[in-house]
Amino acid sequence: MKQVLVLGGSGFVGGHVCEKLVRAGYRVTVITRKAVHARCVMHLPGLTVLESNIHDEAALGRAMAGMDAVINLVAILHGSPAAFVHVHQDLPAKIARACVATGVAQLVHISALGMNTAPAQTAPSNYLRSKAVGERLLADTLGWGQGGTGACGLTVLRPSVIFGANDKFLNVFARLQAVFPVMPLAGADARFQPVWVEDVASAVLQSLAQGLGQGPAMQVYELAGPQVYTLRQLVQFAARSSGIAQGRGRPVVGLPLWMGRIQAFVLGLMPGEPVMSQDNLDSMRLDNVVTGSLPGLEALGIAPSTLEAIGPQYLFPDPATQGLLGLRNRHR
Numbered sequence: 232m233k234q235v236l237v238l239g240g241s242g243f244v245g246g247h248v249c250e251k252l253v254r255a256g257y258r259v260t261v262i263t264r265k266a267v268h269a270r271c272v273m274h275l276p277g278l279t280v281l282e283s284n285i286h287d288e289a290a291l292g293r294a295m296a297g298m299d300a301v302i303n304l305v306a307i308l309h310g311s312p313a314a315f316v317h318v319h320q321d322l323p324a325k326i327a328r329a330c331v332a333t334g335v336a337q338l339v340h341i342s343a344l345g346m347n348t349a350p351a352q353t354a355p356s357n358y359l360r361s362k363a364v365g366e367r368l369l370a371d372t373l374g375w376g377q378g379g380t381g382a383c384g385l386t387v388l389r390p391s392v393i394f395g396a397n398d399k400f401l402n403v404f405a406r407l408q409a410v411f412p413v414m415p416l417a418g419a420d421a422r423f424q425p426v427w428v429e430d431v432a433s434a435v436l437q438s439l440a441q442g443l444g445q446g447p448a449m450q451v452y453e454l455a456g457p458q459v460y461t462l463r464q465l466v467q468f469a470a471r472s473s474g475i476a477q478g479r480g481r482p483v484v485g486l487p488l489w490m491g492r493i494q495a496f497v498l499g500l501m502p503g504e505p506v507m508s509q510d511n512l513d514s515m516r517l518d519n520v521v522t523g524s525l526p527g528l529e530a531l532g533i534a535p536s537t538l539e540a541i542g543p544q545y546l547f548p549d550p551a552t553q554g555l556l557g558l559r560n561r562h563r
């Protein structure tokens with residue numbers, strides 16, 4: 232039975248990946264900063280949760296001993312420039328060094344669409360810049376830089392925005408529209424090609440199996456759904472699918488960039504994860520759609536699902552599970 236270490240297995244995509252790994256017969260270990268974060272996967276049969284400091288290279292090496300493969304799903308969407316470097320650059324470099332030191336055969340790394348249209352240094356946001364540099368560090372450290380041949384296989388998956396039950400994207404826009412009568416929206420014309428979380432998880436499994444089966448190689452895939460939408464269309468879709476205002480949704484008012492920046496500043500002062508940060512606005516200056524120059528889901532044998540088929544299945548609100556917002560939904 233192949234052994235797989237998953238970093239970020241407690242997250243949105245991680246839960247789906249872990250479930251598929253267990254079903255496919257892998258022995259899975261999820262390494263997490265706090266065991267309680269992994270409660271959504273700890274019930275999976277045979278899955279081990281390991282609480283550790285994943286930024287400690289020696290601890291990473293210990294966790295990787297005996298593993299056939301490593302999957303890295305760790306990322307942040309908000310934070311200081313230093314935090315982006317720490318999580319998206321320093322950590323992948325440590326993971327790569329630990330993979331080499333421990334003889335791991337295959338590393339699957341989840342990156343993001345959008346950084347490949349420009350050299351890393353010129354990407355418009357901390358998120359995209361650090362993701363791009365992280366990819367390069369991985370390739371170089373594993374020996375795949377400048378046409379080299381690494382000892383450890385590397386698959387990089389670059390998804391567009393990911394949708395699915397519990398996503399923090401369409402669900403958030405649906406909840407906001409349940410509360411506010413109007414949706415002021417910065418970056419309304421930014422373009423995305425949303426991909427279903429189950430398709431992303433299948434891509435992880437497929438690339439893992441290929442990598443372990445074929446011997447070391449480096450592959451990069453762009454993961455996206457069949458259709459491109461503007462952010463405005465996605466916000467309207469979220470409202471329609473969740474029945475806001477009898478399915479009509481709220482008026483969406485596009486904000487100019489300067490107003491969007493003020494909105495992001497104010498949101499950033501509030502407790503919890505901001506809905507939209509300055510850095511998110513910067514990321515949206517690049518289209519989040521496939522370039523077409525790299526293989527996609529189809530190359531992994533996966534037919535991408537449409538947003539129209541999946542979205543309404545999880546966006547329609549269940550008032551019993553929505554707390555105070557549920558109260559409002561019931562009286563809408």
Ligand SMILES: NC(=O)c1ccc[n+]([C@@H]2O[C@H](COP(=O)([O-])OP(=O)(O)OC[C@H]3O[C@@H](n4cnc5c(N)ncnc54)[C@H](OP(=O)(O)O)[C@@H]3O)[C@@H](O)[C@H]2O)c1
Pocket residue numbers: 238239240241242243244245262263264265268269285303304305306307318341342343344390391392393394400
């Ligand atoms: N969701 C999307 O729409 C989307 C789009 C494009 C690309 N992606 C990429 O897909 C991957 C998975 O995304 P996701 O949405 O599943 O992310 P997520 O739900 O936010 O989970 C990310 C995981 O990273 C770990 N993590 C967060 N901050 C950390 C830190 N400072 N140090 C160490 N670990 C930390 C957390 O694990 P613990 O708390 O257990 O330690 C968490 O489970 C990421 O690489 C992301 O960039 C996502």
